[in-house]
Amino acid sequence: MSVESLSAALVRLREALGAVRLPLDLPDAQAVLSRAREQAAQLDDYVLPRLGRLDAPLLAVVGGSTGAGKSTLVNSLIGRPVTAAGVIRPTTRAAVLVHHPDDAAWFTSSQVLPGLARSDGPTQDVRALQLVAEPSLPRGLAVLDAPDLDSVVAENRALAGQLLAAADLWLFVTSAARYADAVPWDYLRSAAERKAVVAVVLDRLPPAAVDDIPAHLGQMMSQRGLAESPLFAVPETEVDADGLLPAAAVAPIRSWLAELAHSAVRRNEVVVQTLDGAITALAAAAPQVAEAVEAQQDAVATLRGDVESIFAMAAESISAQTADGTMLRGEVLARWQDFVGTGEFFRAVEQKIGRMRDRLTAAVKGEPRQAAQLKIAVESGLEILLREEGEAAVRRVVASWQAHPAGRRLLAEHEELGRTLPEFGPAAAQAVRDWQGDVLTLVTSEGQQKKAKARYLALGLNGIGVALMIVVFSQTGGLIGAEVGIAGGTAVLAQRLLEAVFGEDAVRRLARQAKQQLDARTAQVLAPESARFQAVLDQIEVRPGQAEELRAAVAELDRARAEADRFTSAPVPKAPAIPVPTELAALAAEVTRRPQPQPAERDEESTPVEEVEHS
Incomplete structure (x- = not known):
């Protein structure tokens, strides 16, 4: 079965998800509807466009918590200010996508993130995508600065989730003070479940905590399905007049991204892993939506049956009397x-x-x-x-x-x-x-x-x-x-x-x-x-039959995935595993030998993921 058949099955699933309505106030109905909308958006924003053009540039989305330093990191990786950074929260409003000028055609069109308007300058419109052409960025790579996942603005949080779902690669930024917060780990857990390629950046690492926090964070990643994900540490340091970090602080991240961009094999492997994981997750989640639709149909039938039977009983009672x-x-x-x-x-x-x-x-x-x-x-x-x-x-x-x-x-x-x-x-x-x-x-x-x-x-x-x-x-x-x-x-x-x-x-x-x-x-x-x-x-x-349509779409997708050629006409050579940066390799190796360290002191307002899981 060809990629075209797989794409047709995904289009059918997209149509079925788009038709879902869960208007009745049943348990979990709104949560399931929200997930169905997210799944449909991911199909539109990422899965279908990416499946249609596997040779498109690699899209690395930089996401994370409020104040983690995402915009500063993006500017430092590019080498000049391209996205707003500051102490006033929330800083990032519209998403900023930086790409090589030769790759502009991929992003100026509606092939990627079609629901967002394009802008060539700064904007506060949360439904806009600011495009920045940057010659110093390698061809085949685009970096997108996303809003905060835990932003106080609901639209920012929704956009951040949408952008992460459209990423080939997550560059997840957290800080030494907030790396155990619950909200970011919810997204990381979701990424692990759908086998997305994720790299974690531990920002603002104090020199005194270099022996503790990276090891503890690495242990948390291993426990939550991200053992193969690279972990980068950015030391706490002063920025220059342009608000940029020293080049040496971000050099390992820049080198890793450049390697992915220059190697067609490595780039293709990242795309295939994330795309296949997204499709697998969609196929696994859609039956839950079908069950919710069926529950709505059953509820309508129950309520309708109550009306019919009660009024029939009233007519029978009058007839008898x-x-x-x-x-x-x-x-x-x-x-x-x-x-x-x-x-x-x-x-x-x-x-x-x-x-x-x-x-x-x-x-x-x-x-x-x-x-x-x-x-x-x-x-x-x-x-x-x-x-x-x-x-x-x-x-x-x-x-x-x-x-x-x-x-x-x-x-x-x-x-x-x-x-x-x-x-x-x-x-x-x-x-x-x-x-x-x-x-x-x-x-x-x-x-x-x-x-x-x-x-x-x-x-x-x-x-x-x-x-x-x-x-x-x-x-x-x-x-x-x-x-x-x-x-x-x-x-x-x-x-x-x-x-x-x-x-x-x-x-x-x-x-x-x-x-x-x-x-x-x-x-x-x-x-x-x-x-x-x-x-x-x-x-x-x-609408009657919606649940059956969803299940039929999932069945067709399962058949297409079982017979597809994994998106390429020939097997993709196995690329070397993505390495942990050299300066953190020793720490990562010691994780299993040393007692579990306590995390650094966190903000009072943050909620550690471990406390959430054990509460």
Whole structure:
């Protein structure tokens, strides 16, 4: 498989990472999203450009802690002031990249660090890259002075991390006073994990500490995966009028960088090691992003499922209570008894049946007034039931979401979800009236088709309609205790009356149709309440299939890496190991023989990495 195939796999991974959204407030979501953005930026800033041009100049990024002397070191390596140095912090604002004039084309274009604007002069714009052409710098090498890793300015810290991720080589600068601080070691540990080429510069080393601090720092490097990284020591000394260190103080670093620049083999080995380590780290980290995306998808599915199940339960509860006799209680039962229990109803029926022989059309007049009162009672009871169940469903959804970290955040952002819509109550009342209209339409249509039209007209439209409603409310026989003898008996009476008019089969059919229409009206009332929760979830930018896309991209990258030719058409000759400078070789050899020395006194505000790890 060619470098082109590897590049295509990385482009696919870049597209998948760029599409990642983790909007829900889940544990570690923001941290994972930040890493995904960093991975995408590294692909844009370094991996893809470098893979496309392996012969580009070596980019050495000089990074480190506040006040470590990075800018002074860069100026001293170049031999003249090219980047601002001073005691006011933070000093470095925009990054400064120094290159040989013949290499300008590599850096003036957007091939490297495309997200940063180019500037040919000093600037305070943190998103700019100041380019400085320097003939004394070897061709094939560029040195970039980065902002402080622990800067008090968040933008500076972010830019420093971005620049280090785009480096072929890290020249990591720390001071004798702060070499054990936690923040720089977090970056060094990250570099070790992805096999980046790192050189550490111990700056401002007091003569009295030359036997202790370099040895201790070397031991820390060995313990944290940087045993092969060179360690340079710069003694504490006076600077000249231009703010430059003596040439002898930086000569070992300058010689080492020049050797890398002049040797195509050594330069290529550094590039391949860092690039391969970056790709390996990307392949290892991407599945964690996929897991986070999947957690977001699962959270949306859980919250959506809660809404659907709770409102489905509310609809089922209403359906059950409008069929098991629950409605035949209270005001409805009292009005039904008034309607059928006083004798007025039966007298009216008998009189009207007798008059049918003379004038059928007169039968629709003079219905017992109790029928209208019963209809109103049914309407009120149903409306109360719909409103109570709808409001209870909203409360249950809110309680369910409150128990979920993502749901809590959504409820905080959408306080209106905690109460029903203003139009919910009127909608419930209208639905009940509409259903009563449905029932009257059913009995009207059925009555016109029956031979027993006299009985139908004698009962009256409202009378026969409410009788059908009573039958609907008692279909499943859920009445208990004394209600069986009272409400149950009246329900049987309603059934018998309707059977006398329409016949047994027709009554069953009418009751079934009326119940189906009531359930449909109930669903229409509850739907807007459910829909507003669903609408909030629909706005969440979690696209189905993203986790699978990430895993597929990683799988393709793994195949490409397994079959790739390690970025070159022929094996790269093994270069000699990068040496520790001569003056520190003896100290490095003694690290394992002497007791571990205590580090020099540090600033009170610094946090030693050892204290962080053992706290």
